[in-house]
Structures are given as C-alpha cells and as structure tokens.
Amino acid sequence: xxxxxxxxxxxxxxxxxxxxxxxxxxxxxxxxxxxxxxxxxxxxxxxxxxxxxxxxxxxxxxxxxxxxxxxxxxxxxxxxxxxxxxxxxxxxxxxxxxxxxxxxxxxxxxxxxxxxxxxxxxxxxxxxxxxxxxxxxxxxxxxxxxxxxxxxxxxxxxxxxxxxxxxxxxxxxx
Numbered sequence: 001x002x003x004x005x006x007x008x009x010x011x012x013x014x015x016x017x018x019x020x021x022x023x024x025x026x027x028x029x030x031x032x033x034x035x036x037x038x039x040x041x042x043x044x045x046x047x048x049x050x051x052x053x054x055x056x057x058x059x060x061x062x063x064x065x066x067x068x069x070x071x072x073x074x075x076x077x078x079x080x081x082x083x084x085x086x087x088x089x090x091x092x093x094x095x096x097x098x099x100x101x102x103x104x105x106x107x108x109x110x111x112x113x114x115x116x117x118x119x120x121x122x123x124x125x126x127x128x129x130x131x132x133x134x135x136x137x138x139x140x141x142x143x144x145x146x147x148x149x150x151x152x153x154x155x156x157x158x159x160x161x162x163x164x165x166x167x168x169x170x171x172x173x174x
Contacts, residue, residue: 003042003050013037100124118162125158 006013018035025032042050103123104115115123 003040003046006040010037010040096124099127103127121162122155122158129157 001009014035014037017037018032021032021035100120100123104120107123108115
C-alpha cells in the first residue's frame with residue numbers, strides 16, 4: 001500500500017490486525033474484542049515531503065484564485081468603462097439633439113419655414129466650433145493654439161466635414 005492508501009484504509013488495516021490477533025491469541029486463551037489503529041507514523045522525511053506537496057498544491061490553488069480575481073477585476077473595470085462610455089455617448093447624442101431642436105425652433109420660430117438637413121448640420125458645426133474655441137480658452141493649461149477664425153473658415157470647416165462624410169459613404173471606397 002502507498003502511504004496515502006494506508007491513511008485512507010486505516011479501518012481496513014484495523015480489521016485485518018484484529019483478525020490476525022484473534023487467530024494468534026486464541027491459542028493462549030485471550031479474546032480480542034477490538035484492535036484499533038489510531039495513528040500511522042511515517043518516516044520524518046516522508047512527512048516533510050507530504051507537507052511540501054500539500055503546501056505546493058495550496059500555493060498553486062491560491063495563485064489560480066488570485067489570477068481569477070484579477071481577471072474578474074479587469075473584466076468588471078472594462079465593463080464599467082464600456083457602460084460609462086455608452087452612457088456618455090447617449091448623453092452627448094441627447095444634448096446635440098436638443099441643440100439642433102433649439103436651433104431649428106429659434107430660427108424658424110413664427111416663420112413656418114423648414115430648415116434643410118444641410119443647414120441644420122452647418123448650424124451644429126458652427127455651434128460646436130465656437131464651443132471648442134470656448135473650451136480651449138477656458139483650459140487651465142497654458143498652450144497656444146492657432147486656428148483660422150473667420151466666417152469663411154467656419155464655412156470651410158463645414159464643407160470639409162460634409163465632403164468627408166460624402167466620400168466615406170461613397171460605394172467602392174475604403
């Protein structure tokens with residue numbers, strides 16, 4: 001038997017010892033009622049080796065659990081960042097929709113005139129252009145940014161964006 005088997009079958013060993021003792025001792029008039037194997041004492045080197053094996057198994061299990069915990073942390077952080085980005089995008093989309101609706105209403109108020117999508121896009125671009133200039137000016141970092149700033153520059157930016165969108169949507173382009 002291996003040492004592990006001996007520990008597992010301690011009761012079987014006890015029964016075998018009892019049977020042998022009953023046979024041997026009955027010749028001398030002794031009755032054996034029970035033989036208990038209460039402790040197996042292997043060599044000290046064997047005990048140390050078994051302890052080291054158990055220690056290494058536990059260290060491996062602990063490392064696996066720590067790695068799984070790190071994986072869960074990374075996955076949850078990524079999911080949280082993705083959710084935050086999605087919510088931020090939805091918020092920006094609602095904000096832009098409100099700006100477009102407000103611009104359309106303020107320009108067409110009382111006139112009954114409808115604005116084309118191109119005109120609304122241009123208004124939105126102009127608004128975002130001025131918001132960007134405001135944000136750059138309000139930045140606490142001391143940096144210099146040179147931007148063309150004239151009415152023609154805004155129209156030029158609008159036409160460049162429009163041309164870029166049309167070229168991206170053209171068939172056969174990659």
